[in-house]
Amino acid sequence: xxxxxxxxxxxxxxxxxxxxxxxxxxxxxxxxxxxxxxxxxxxxxxxxxxxxxxxxxxxxxxxxxxxxxxxxxxxxxxxxxxxxxxxxxxxxxxxxxxxxxxxxxxxxxxxxxxxxxxxxxxxxxxxxxxxxxxxxxxxxxxxxxxxxxxxxxxxxxxxxxxxxxxxxxxxxx
Amino acid sequence: xxxxxxxxxxxxxxxxxxxxxxxxxxxxxxxxxxxxxxxxxxxxxxxxxxxxxxxxxxxxxxxxxxxxxxxxxxxxxxxxxxxxxxxxxxxxxxxxxxxxxxxxxxxxxxxxxxxxxxxxxxxxxxxxxxxxxxxxxxxxxxxxxxxxxxxxxxxxxxxxxxxxxxxxxxxxxxxxxxxxxxxxxxxxxxxxxxxxxxxxxxxxxxxxxxxxxxxxxxxxxxxxxxxxxxxxxxxxxxxxxxxxxxxxxxxxxxxxxxxxxxxxxxxxxxxxxxxxxxxxxxxxxxxxxxxxxxxxxxxxxxxxxxxxxxxxxxxxxxxxxxxxxxxxxxxxxxxxxxxxxxxxxxxxxxxxxxxxxxxxxxxxxxxxxxxxxxxxxxxxxxxxxxxxxxxxxxxxxxxxxxxxxxxxxxxxxxxxxxxxxxxxxxxxxxxxxxxxxxxxxxxxxxxxxxxxxxxxxxxxxxxxxxxxxxxxxxxxxxxxxxxxxxxxxxxxxxxxxxxxxxxxxxxxxxxxxxxxxxxxxxxxxxxxxxxxxxxxxxxxxxxxxxx
Numbered sequence: 222x223x224x225x226x227x228x229x230x231x232x233x234x235x236x237x238x239x240x241x242x243x244x245x246x247x248x249x250x251x252x253x254x255x256x257x258x259x260x261x262x263x264x265x266x267x268x269x270x271x272x273x274x275x276x277x278x279x280x281x282x283x284x285x286x287x288x289x290x291x292x293x294x295x296x297x298x299x300x301x302x303x304x305x306x307x308x309x310x311x312x313x314x315x316x317x318x319x320x321x322x323x324x325x326x327x328x329x330x331x332x333x334x335x336x337x338x339x340x341x342x343x344x345x346x347x348x349x350x351x352x353x354x355x356x357x358x359x360x361x362x363x364x365x366x367x368x369x370x371x372x373x374x375x376x377x378x379x380x381x382x383x384x385x386x387x388x389x390x391x392x393x394x
Numbered sequence: 395x396x397x398x399x400x401x402x403x404x405x406x407x408x409x410x411x412x413x414x415x416x417x418x419x420x421x422x423x424x425x426x427x428x429x430x431x432x433x434x435x436x437x438x439x440x441x442x443x444x445x446x447x448x449x450x451x452x453x454x455x456x457x458x459x460x461x462x463x464x465x466x467x468x469x470x471x472x473x474x475x476x477x478x479x480x481x482x483x484x485x486x487x488x489x490x491x492x493x494x495x496x497x498x499x500x501x502x503x504x505x506x507x508x509x510x511x512x513x514x515x516x517x518x519x520x521x522x523x524x525x526x527x528x529x530x531x532x533x534x535x536x537x538x539x540x541x542x543x544x545x546x547x548x549x550x551x552x553x554x555x556x557x558x559x560x561x562x563x564x565x566x567x568x569x570x571x572x573x574x575x576x577x578x579x580x581x582x583x584x585x586x587x588x589x590x591x592x593x594x595x596x597x598x599x600x601x602x603x604x605x606x607x608x609x610x611x612x613x614x615x616x617x618x619x620x621x622x623x624x625x626x627x628x629x630x631x632x633x634x635x636x637x638x639x640x641x642x643x644x645x646x647x648x649x650x651x652x653x654x655x656x657x658x659x660x661x662x663x664x665x666x667x668x669x670x671x672x673x674x675x676x677x678x679x680x681x682x683x684x685x686x687x688x689x690x691x692x693x694x695x696x697x698x699x700x701x702x703x704x705x706x707x708x709x710x711x712x713x714x715x716x717x718x719x720x721x722x723x724x725x726x727x728x729x730x731x732x733x734x735x736x737x738x739x740x741x742x743x744x745x746x747x748x749x750x751x752x753x754x755x756x757x758x759x760x761x762x763x764x765x766x767x768x769x770x771x772x773x774x775x776x777x778x779x780x781x782x783x784x785x786x787x788x789x790x791x792x793x794x795x796x797x798x799x800x801x802x803x804x805x806x807x808x809x810x811x812x813x814x815x816x817x818x819x820x821x822x823x824x825x826x827x828x829x830x831x832x833x834x835x836x837x838x839x840x841x842x843x844x845x846x847x848x849x850x851x852x853x854x855x856x857x858x859x860x861x862x863x864x865x866x867x868x869x870x871x872x873x874x875x876x877x878x879x880x881x882x883x884x885x886x887x888x889x890x891x892x893x894x895x896x897x898x899x900x901x902x903x904x905x906x907x908x909x910x911x912x913x914x915x916x917x918x919x920x921x922x923x924x925x926x927x928x929x930x931x932x933x934x935x936x937x938x939x940x941x
Contacts, residue, residue, distance in 0.1 A: 284778040292783075336778055351772035351786075356449035364783070365768050365790050366727035370446050373601040376732050378562025385568060387721065389576040389852050 264300055268307035268314065276324055277302050281350045283332055290363045293354050301353035302346075317345065404430040404632075405936065407653050407668035409639045409683070412492025413918050414905040415674030416617030416625075417535075417925040422672075423630035425933040430666060432637035432655055434675070435489030437618060438463045443608040449767065463608060465489065465496050474678075475813055475826040482827040483869035484678060488658075490635070491618030492676065493872065496606055498735060499587040499614050500758065500916035501541045503532050503552045507745060508913040515752045518706070518804045521910050522882045522891035525552065531923035539615040539922070540593040542733070544583030551582065551741045558590040560737070561601075564730045564763040566794040567738045569719055573853035579743050579845070584758075587615035587919075588733040596620070603731025603766075614734075637664070640822040641687040642671055642901060648691030650901045656820040663820070670900045670932060670941050674925065677874035677907035678810060682825040684878065684903075685812045695812075697897040703888050704811055707827075708804035708876040708912040711835045712866040715796050715846040716761070717855035718771060722792035730763030730791075740796075740849075742914050744841065751837035755800035756914045757846065764791050774858040794855055798842035801914045802868075803834050804876045829868045839865055873917050878907035893928035900941050904928050 266274040281293035281302065293299075306317050320342025324332050336343055354360040361367040379385065408419045411433040419429050444452060444462045452462070467486040476482045487493045507514075509521040529552070536556040544560045547553025560583035563571065571581040588599045599613040612619040625631040636658035643665065645651045652667040673680040681704050687696040695703050736759035744754045761770070771793055772786045808830065812823040843862050850857050881887025884896035893908050895901040904925040906917050935941045 285783050286780050288780050288783060333779075347778060348773055352767075352769045355768040355772055355786075356453075358448075358450045361448065361450065361767065365764075365787060367448075367764070367766070368727065369729045369731040369764070370448055370602050370604050370766060371729075372446075373729060373731070376561050376601040378732070378737065379565040379568045381565060384565050384721070387569065387572065389573050389854075 264297075266300075266303045268303050273318070273321055274299055274303060276321055277346075280321075280324060280332065280336070280346060281353075283329075283336060284347055284350045285354050285360075291359045293350055296354050296357035296359040298350055298353040298357070301357075302349045305349055317342070320346070403652075403667040403669065404428055405668065406430070406670045406672055406932070407432060407666055408672045408674060409653065409680070410434075410492060410674035410676065410905065411490050411622060411633075412487075412494050412617050412674065412676065412905075413921045414676075414925045415672070416491065416494070416621035417922050418672045418674055418902075418904050418929045419625045419631055420621040421926050421929040422933055423625040423628040426628075427630060427933055427936060429625070429631050430668065431622075431631060431633045432639055432653065432666070433488075433490055433633060433635050434638045434658060434679075435487075436635050437490035438465065438495055438608065440608070440610055440612065440619070443610045445604055445607055445610040446602055447607075463495075465608070472818055473816075473824055475816060475824055477826070477828050480828055480830050481867050482829050483867045484827060484874075485869070485872045486676065486679065488638075490622060490633075491616050494615060494617040494918070495608050497918060498916060499605060499733075499918075500735070500739070501536070501539075501543075501585045501587045501919040502739075502741075502756075502915040503554065504528070504913055504915055504920050505550055505552050507550055507742070508911070508915070511753065511911055511913070517752055517911075519879065519881045519883075519886050519910050522880050522887075527891070528920070528923050528927065531927045532919065534926060535919060535922045538594075539587050539620055540589040540591075540596075541585055541587050541615075541919070542583075542590045543585035546580075546582040548580070548741065550743070550745070557585065558593070560584070561588075561590060561733050563737045564732065565722055565725075565728075566719055566762040566792070567736065567759060569721060569853045570759060570762070570794060570796070570849060571738055574740055574849045577848055577852055579740060579849065581738050581740050584733075584736050584739045586733055586735065589613045590733070594620070599733055601729075601732055603734045605734035634666075638820065639675060639683055640820060641683060642673070642696055644687070644689050644691060644696070644898070646691075648689070648898065650696075650898055656822075661820055670902070670936065672929070672932070673901065673903045674905045676905055677877055678825060678827065680903055680905055680907050681810045681877040682812060682823075685810070685825075686823055692897075697888055697895040697901065699897060700885055700888060702806075702879060702886060704877050705806045705809045706804040706876040706879055706910075707808040707810060707829055707874065708909070709802050709829075709868070709873050710755075710799040710871040710912055710914060711802050711831055711839060711842075711868075712797060712799055712871050713839060713842050713846075713860075713864070714866075715843065715850065715857065715860050716770065716774075717794055717850050717857040718774075718789045718792040719794055719853060719855050720792070721854065724788045725791045727764050728791065730765070735760040736762060749837075749841065751834045751841070752803065753801035753834070753838070753911075754914050755798045755838060755842050755845075757842075757849075758797045758799065759795055760797065761795040762793060765793055770858075794850065794853070796846040796849060798846055799871060799914050799916075800835065800838045800842055801912050802831060804879075804911050805832065810877050827869075831865070831868060835865075873906065873912060875906045875909035875912045875917065878903050879910040880908050881910060892931040893924060894931070902928050902932055 278299035285293040543557035685695040740757035742754035
């Protein structure tokens with residue numbers, strides 16, 4: 222099929238391994254990691270302590286800041302990250318915590334410097350931040366303007382003359 | 395234990411309600427045959443599908459204790475075993491309609507390149523049928539279920555005059571088509587079982603693109619909506635839900651006499667009697683049932699004197715390569731959902747030149763254009779901060795994806811067995827799946843990556859990093875075949891050309907296990923056609939008193 226989306230987790234992990242999260246239509250499924258808790262002021266982290274949770278919120282906002290649209294903090298991306306990390310392996314949890322510790326007591330400029338160095342922690346933080354942000358209402362609707370998964374009478378597809386008349390020789394550099 | 399036996403013997407017991415079992419019940423009941431269908435689950439309620447639920451809405455529903463339809467069988471409820479170091483991703487849907495509730499809907503006709511593959515390259519056993527045998531059934535299936543497609547026809551992919559209009563391509567697909575064709579690789583409109591016109595009382599597709607979570611308007615083929623209700627309307631079908639079949643029962647002559655099953659919830663054992671048994675429980679589960687149906691006459695599993703039952707597993711190897719097209723950077727959001735999945739398809743082309751491996755691959759292209767989430771593009775956009783955020787937005791409409799599917803050769807050592815020492819909650823031995831891709835798959839994988847890369851490069855795409863040494867875990871294509879193959883010779887095959895067991899004339903196996911090789915194509919259309927053909931034969935044999 223192909224029944225193209227089960228063990229939804231296995232397929233997702235397999236796809237991650239090939240570096241292209243290309244969930245085929247049949248493998249979508251839903252992220253199993255959801256909080257039983259309410260969002261907003263009442264939110265309590267599952268894995269992080271309050272200080273760590275605040276750092277995660279700050280760092281996610283460094284990755285996707287508020288611009289003319291809200292950033293990661295407003296989308297509660299830190300809550301999503303807390304959930305995912307809470308269900309990760311103990312080794313990965315420790316690694317995440319160690320990565321986070323480097324930012325302790327760093328000011329904004331210093332945080333940015335450490336993020337610029339890159340590395341495994343940065344890659345993981347960025348992956349979690351973008352996964353959370355771009356599936357949030359803020360990320361999908363306000364930032365990217367998504368209007369799909371709805372009822373459409375006619376599907377027009379590509380109607381752009383500049384695409385329909387394009388030829389590959391123009392595409393070569 | 396007390397075993398409850400049904401008082402009446404049915405003409406036919408059909409095990410499974412998906413593409414194969416659903417079609418068997420549909421065809422037999424239309425012909426006046428009385429059918430009892432055993433289904434391992436319940437009907438999924440279409441009113442409760444999450445077809446139009448966005449990811450953040452799903453999170454909110456889950457938070458409030460809601461849940462999407464439980465399509466996928468939990469491995470904790472029904473485990474399967476794999477040897478250390480040989481992972482296998484087995485996807486099972488137990489419930490009315492089976493995997494057709496959530497399938498990819500790609501509906502490709504197999505050709506004589508596929509049916510004649512063994513004769514041409516010497517690998518495996520020959521199909522006992524040719525395209526001409528199945529073509530009339532492809533015609534009938536397409537008219538019944540509704541398949542959209544183009545007017546193309548080739549040696550690889552025979553055409554049809556029964557297609558509904560194909561959907562228009564997305565922008566990215568326009569670039570991919572021109573680029574592939576400029577390097578000599580033809581691209582055709584996808585053939586998919588989505589209704590692009592109203593059909594048989596079902597409304598046309600509404601282009602939400604989320605068929606994979608179940609279609610709330612049944613605008614794509616699903617056995618539970620498009621076959622079973624029509625079978626019920628004949629008055630000849632009785633359905634028993636939550637009936638987990640364990641074994642085919644046999645009489646002292648070794649013929650099938652009925653079926654043993656367990657109630658999924660109470661665990662109570664039951665038996666039903668029938669003149670004929672039709673197995674359509676999916677490749678792996680049907681194979682498990684037959685291997686567990688041992689008796690004095692069938693010591694190594696039902697109809698397994700050939701020792702081929704459970705062997706010769708075959709499927710498709712999948713890889714993925716994605717990128718972004720600079721021509722589409724900075725465009726406004728456009729609703730690219732369409733019929734869910736690619737609107738174009740790249741049929742097998744490799745047979746036109748010499749290769750260092752056998753068989754071939756086709757390429758699908760789902761996830762092209764403005765996707766439901768910008769995350770794939772964001773993960774592959776460097777940096778962070780306001781500039782990064784702006785760059786993601788710019789690249790979001792530009793995503794293109796190629797997904798080659800390559801034929802995995804049937805090898806006797808890639809097989810399903812049952813382990814007497816490990817049983818499920820009903821005491822029935824579990825299946826053990828031992829599958830490993832080989833040298834031919836490795837060579838083909840290289841060509842799959844090279845081809846996809848060449849097409850994307852020609853289109854001018856910025857290609858996301860990928861690892862040529864990887865592919866999806868075996869099983870991920872969800873196209874299992876080969877473990878109960880057809881053939882002319884009972885010494886090397888289990889079924890004859892009508893899906894009838896060589897050694898047990900009143901047992902028919904109509905699911906994907908009957909295929910002798912997988913081909914590179916998505917199999918459901920062929921399963922539907924073969925099940926229709928097999929049950930035409932079955933009904934005629936019943937009428938003549940031969941069964």
